[in-house]
Amino acid sequence: MDRYDLILKGGQVVMPWGVEAADLAIAGGRIAAIGDLRMAEAAQVVDCKGLHVMPGLIDPHVHLRDPGDPKVETIATGTKAAVLGGLATVFDMPNTAPAITDAVRLDAKRAGLAGAAWCDVGLYVGATKTNIAALAELEHQPNVCAIKVFAGSSTGDMLVEDDASLEAVMRSGHRRICYHSEDEYRLQARKPMFTPGMPHRNHMEWRDVETAMLGTRRLMAIARRTNRPAHILHVSTAEELDYLGGFRDIATCEVLLNHLTQTDEAYDRLKGYAVMNPPIRDARHLEAAWAAVRDGRVDCVGSDHAPHSREAKERPWPNTAAGLTGIQTIVPLMLDHVSAGRLSLPRLADLMGTGPARVYGALTKGRLAVGYDGDVTVVDMKRQRTIEDSWIVSPCGWTPFAGHRCTGWPTMTIVRGNVVMREDEVLGAPVGAPVAFADTARA
Numbered sequence: 001m002d003r004y005d006l007i008l009k010g011g012q013v014v015m016p017w018g019v020e021a022a023d024l025a026i027a028g029g030r031i032a033a034i035g036d037l038r039m040a041e042a043a044q045v046v047d048c049k050g051l052h053v054m055p056g057l058i059d060p061h062v063h064l065r066d067p068g069d070p071k072v073e074t075i076a077t078g079t080k081a082a083v084l085g086g087l088a089t090v091f092d093m094p095n096t097a098p099a100i101t102d103a104v105r106l107d108a109k110r111a112g113l114a115g116a117a118w119c120d121v122g123l124y125v126g127a128t129k130t131n132i133a134a135l136a137e138l139e140h141q142p143n144v145c146a147i148k149v150f151a152g153s154s155t156g157d158m159l160v161e162d163d164a165s166l167e168a169v170m171r172s173g174h175r176r177i178c179y180h181s182e183d184e185y186r187l188q189a190r191k192p193m194f195t196p197g198m199p200h201r202n203h204m205e206w207r208d209v210e211t212a213m214l215g216t217r218r219l220m221a222i223a224r225r226t227n228r229p230a231h232i233l234h235v236s237t238a239e240e241l242d243y244l245g246g247f248r249d250i251a252t253c254e255v256l257l258n259h260l261t262q263t264d265e266a267y268d269r270l271k272g273y274a275v276m277n278p279p280i281r282d283a284r285h286l287e288a289a290w291a292a293v294r295d296g297r298v299d300c301v302g303s304d305h306a307p308h309s310r311e312a313k314e315r316p317w318p319n320t321a322a323g324l325t326g327i328q329t330i331v332p333l334m335l336d337h338v339s340a341g342r343l344s345l346p347r348l349a350d351l352m353g354t355g356p357a358r359v360y361g362a363l364t365k366g367r368l369a370v371g372y373d374g375d376v377t378v379v380d381m382k383r384q385r386t387i388e389d390s391w392i393v394s395p396c397g398w399t400p401f402a403g404h405r406c407t408g409w410p411t412m413t414i415v416r417g418n419v420v421m422r423e424d425e426v427l428g429a430p431v432g433a434p435v436a437f438a439d440t441a442r443a
């Protein structure tokens with residue numbers, strides 16, 4: 001008789017090609033069998049009748065602020081939030097304090113995952129104008145998901161805004177580069193149009209559609225010239241989504257949960273807790289983002305989890321810190337979108353599983369297939385629950401989605417065969433490890 005470590009029995013298994021009634025077995029941290037396993041045995045058997053068994057979901061865009069300010073977030077708290085919310089893997093941004101821009105800081109960051117991380121973590125390296133010569137080597141370091149370029153300024157001081165420097169970055173190596181695309185010159189030129197204390201909705205007037213579009217147009221011109229693959233993070237405008245459709249040979253893209261869920265009414269309701277970069281915009285852009293999800297132009301959905309203290313969020317605009325929490329809420333909210341008929345579960349598994357795995361080259365993540373990592377998110381599509389601030393474990397302690405009632409909720413998170421969350425309880429020890437990527441050295 002076949003023996004495994006864990007069998008998930010009788011669930012609806014979300015495969016890349018559709019949903020199938022099947023059992024799924026994990027052994028030695030990897031998916032060992034999918035099918036009818038009634039005759040098999042396991043140390044642990046979990047009844048998944050009435051539940052959906054999804055690949056361990058990936059949020060490819062989080063800011064865990066580590067090193068930085070533990071009163072806001074750490075690797076330990078951010079990844080605990082991740083598994084409570086149904087994520088098995090996150091990719092962590094480099095605009096920490098200090099920023100992850102060289103091999104020494106990258107090594108320290110990787111070392112800090114052991115015994116602290118509850119889920120697996122991929123690591124971004126930041127590009128600056130002074131580390132361009134090192135990027136070709138840095139992008140191949142173990143566990144690096146991508147080089148990140150802030151082509152427009154946001155939180156922190158990372159910025160590569162001029163064409164010559166951007167071209168030098170693109171000529172520096174060959175893996176796909178991730179961009180924060182807002183045109184810095186237009187941002188600075190428009191700043192004097194606004195005065196401190198103006199209503200928060202001016203955030204989307206300052207960082208307007210043309211600022212985003214101009215940034216993406218400039219990046220695509222240089223990417224085309226240098227033939228360097230690009231991934232445009234958090235695309236926030238209908239115009240960019242249309243434009244990027246003409247660059248599918250070199251460009252992939254991400255849209256954010258917030259841009260799929262919130263419109264400009266949020267500024268009046270949430271004030272500083274609606275301020276992020278690129279900004280939340282009007283319903284035309286939200287509809288365009290959903291259209292692009294449905295027609296396949298979007299490769300990934302992320303949260304851009306960007307915690308800040310309440311004090312920093314409550315400063316008058318434009319000194320309000322930009323960024324919203326989302327690591328714990330992205331899966332419940334995306335499941336709620338599934339329940340509302342905006343996308344299917346297989347499409348969600350594509351956007352938060354096979355999509356990021358393909359874009360970043362995470363070789364054994366993002367799909368339920370024998371031999372892949374035993375990462376699973378079990379979800380109950382009938383479960384109804386309201387998101388509350390009190391549920392948030394990030395030390396900053398707030399979510400812009402407090403009061404949002406979700407239909408569909410993650411009930412179990414499994415990381416390489418370890419059940420780390422079940423029914424809202426974090427279990428065992430922090431087993432999270434750095435993620436392996438194609439084209440990188442082994443740790």
Ligand code: DOR
Pocket residue numbers: 063095154155180275276277278304306307322323324
């Ligand atoms: O709103 C944002 N917050 N956008 C970014 O690009 C950075 C992030 C942060 O780190 O706070």
